[in-house]
Every structure is written in C-alpha cells, then in structure tokens.
Amino acid sequence: MLQILVSSIIISKTNLQLLKYESRKDEIIQTSAILFKKKGFSAVTMRDIAKAMGIKAASLYNHISSKQEILSNIIISLAEEFTSGMEGILVANESNIIKLNKIINLHVDITTNNQFGMASLNNDWMHLDDKLEYYLKLRRDYEDNFRTIINEGINEQELIDSNPDVMLFSILSTLRSLYIWIPSKEDLIPETLASNLSSVLLNGIIK
Amino acid sequence: MLQILVSSIIISKTNLQLLKYESRKDEIIQTSAILFKKKGFSAVTMRDIAKAMGIKAASLYNHISSKQEILSNIIISLAEEFTSGMEGILVANESNIIKLNKIINLHVDITTNNQFGMASLNNDWMHLDDKLEYYLKLRRDYEDNFRTIINEGINEQELIDSNPDVMLFSILSTLRSLYIWIPSKEDLIPETLASNLSSVLLNGIIK
C-alpha cells in the first residue's frame, strides 16, 4: 500500500516535470534563456547554467554539444516563429491596418510565451556562429514584409503619407522591446495589452 | 624650409587628433564603445581594445585602471546627460506636448552624437559594478519624470485617456532604440528625424 502511494507520487512528479520541460535538453535551453536575459550570452558560463539546474557543468554535455548550440536553439526557433506568423498575415485578404494589428498581436503572443528567449533574439544574435547568416536572412525578410505592408497602406490611403522607414522602426522598436516590460505588467492580460498598444502605435496619443 | 614644412604638418596632425580625442584615455573610451556596440561589453577583451588602437593590452593600464572603469565612463556620462536634459525640460513653463517634443529632440541629439555609447547604456548597464545603484537611480528618476509629464498631459486633456504606462514604454522603447538605426539613416538630418518621429509617436500613422 505504501509502495503504491509512493509510486503514484513519483509518477505525479514526473508528469509535472514533463509539463514544464519536454526533455533535459529543453530544460537546459530554458534555464539558459533566463540567465542570458539577466547577463547576456557572453557573461553566462556553462558552470552558471549547470549550477542553476543543480548539476555539474560536465553533465550538460551529455545533452547538448556546445554553448553555441544552446544559443542557436533559443534564437532560431523564435525567429522562425515570427517568420511563419508573418507568412500567415501576408496571405490574408485584409486591409493593411488589420495586418498591422495582427503583427502587434503576433509580437505580444510570442513575447508573452518567451519573455526570456526574446532577450537573446534581440541582444545576442551577433554571437551566433553557423546560423548567423540564416538568422540575418529571416530578420531581413521579416522587415521587408513589414515595410511592404506599410507602403501598401500608404498607397491605398489607409496610412498618412509620412516617412515609411520612421513608421516601421518606431513600431518595430516598441514591439521588439516588449520583452523588457511585459514581465512587470502581469496584471495586463495579453489581449488588453495588444489592444492598448494598437491604439497608441496606430492612432497616437494626442487628443 | 623643408623642416618648417614637416613641422607644420606634424602640428597639423596633432591638432586633428586633439579634435577627435581630448586625451589617450578618451581615445580608449571611444574605441571601446565602438567595440562594445558590436559585440557587447563581456565579449570584448582588453586585447581587442588595444589592437584597435595599435598598442598592446598592458599599455591600456597606463591610462585606465580597469575594464570596468571604461564601461562606467561610457554609461554614467550619458545617463547624466539625459538627467540634466530632463531637468531643463521639467522646469520650463510649457504645454506637456511641447515637453514631449523636447524629450524626443533630447534623445535624437544625444544619440546622434553618441551612437556607440548608447548601445552600452541600453545593453551593458547590468555589468556596472560600483556605479550600478547610481545608474539605476538616474534611470528610475528619468522614467518617473517622463511618466509625470504624460499623466499631466492626460489630466489637462492634451493627451487621450489611455493607459499611461503603455504610452510611456511605447515612446521610450522607440527613443531608446534610436542608436540601432540612426547610423543607417545618415541622409536624414537630426531635425528632420526628430520632426518625423514626433509626428509618428504623438499623432500615430492612421489617416
């Protein structure tokens, strides 16, 4: 009877861990992302990562092959998430303003679910090795698609005829900085945040 | 005659260098800022800095006492520039919208003149040692003053009655990211850039 009880507790704990991390490698990546956000990729050591997990640094290499592989996993998966999100927005037959709103929602959603990884995507991409060129292409394509939506919005007189580059970088800078202050705004539900952001970014703040 | 000519060339070159760097220490700081922007503080070594100046790493220590002192010089001087700029804006007897426009101009001006240092201010402040608390206080005070201007603008019905934190962080995120794309927009003169930014940030982009 005791054995059955203990056994069920162990299973329960295992299931809880499976809910949080789908593998030991995944745990390394998520733990690293937290540390990378705090100090940046270069200032975090393999010993730091191991200590945060309660193991020794050498043990990490049984699950990943290098520190570089951790960074690459964090950044590329997020960059591809933005790329696939943008592709869905582009093909829809909607106004450019609705497309801009969907981009805002895309950033809020991804950042809400990956507040730590977003720091690496923004600040540590230059430390990518093999995957640097691939990352740069994804980012360039994303910005080009974003710029196209703005330019078409101007052409179809949905948006004001102001400098499209200033519009692009103003909106994109705000969306890329979301990871810094979303954690402190946990009272705001993502839908409300996206709605407020949309209002401020698209309509301005002057009465 | 030849000696006089050569001498005048040397003096002329010395004057040119004095125009660029006011001391060897200043040259170290400015050179470091360029490298810090490219790779971040932690990934830049004293050898990197020395190599960029054409000397050996040990020679740096005749002018500065530590790598930390370089970072501290870059960040604190910029943070104090923002603080003193904000104080001038606060005391003026003007509308809150004019104050917001002056803040935008403050960021454009400082960033135009310190595009490299602004990267450290944004991304490497957590590596400050002794000066970390002082930096955090300057930043906290700056954001509080910014928030006060927005709140008073709402109270006096100059601004829409939307979430003031979303307004603050939307504008501030864009202004803090200026260092990333001002270098590639060298065709835009600072006054035009500030004017376009003001239009987009305050009035929005929808027609």
Place this chain on the structure above:
DNA sequence: GTCTATAAATCGATAGAC
C-alpha cells in the same frame, strides 16, 4: 608611455569512473 613576460583565475570542453 609602450613594451615583454607572466601571474592568477576562469573559460569551454573532454576523458573516463561509476
């Protein structure tokens, strides 16, 4: 003011026991 040489600590990563 710059150099060579080097100290002392720490880095990413590997070998091999268990």
Place this chain on the structure above:
DNA sequence: GTCTATCGATTTATAGAC
C-alpha cells in the same frame, strides 16, 4: 546521466625593462 579531474586556451591585470 552525473560525477571528478583535468586539458589547453584565454581572461584581466601587474611587474619591471626600456
């Protein structure tokens, strides 16, 4: 799958010659 032990390279910083 985690450990101890360690390698070889690299780090910041110092000592002392010139």
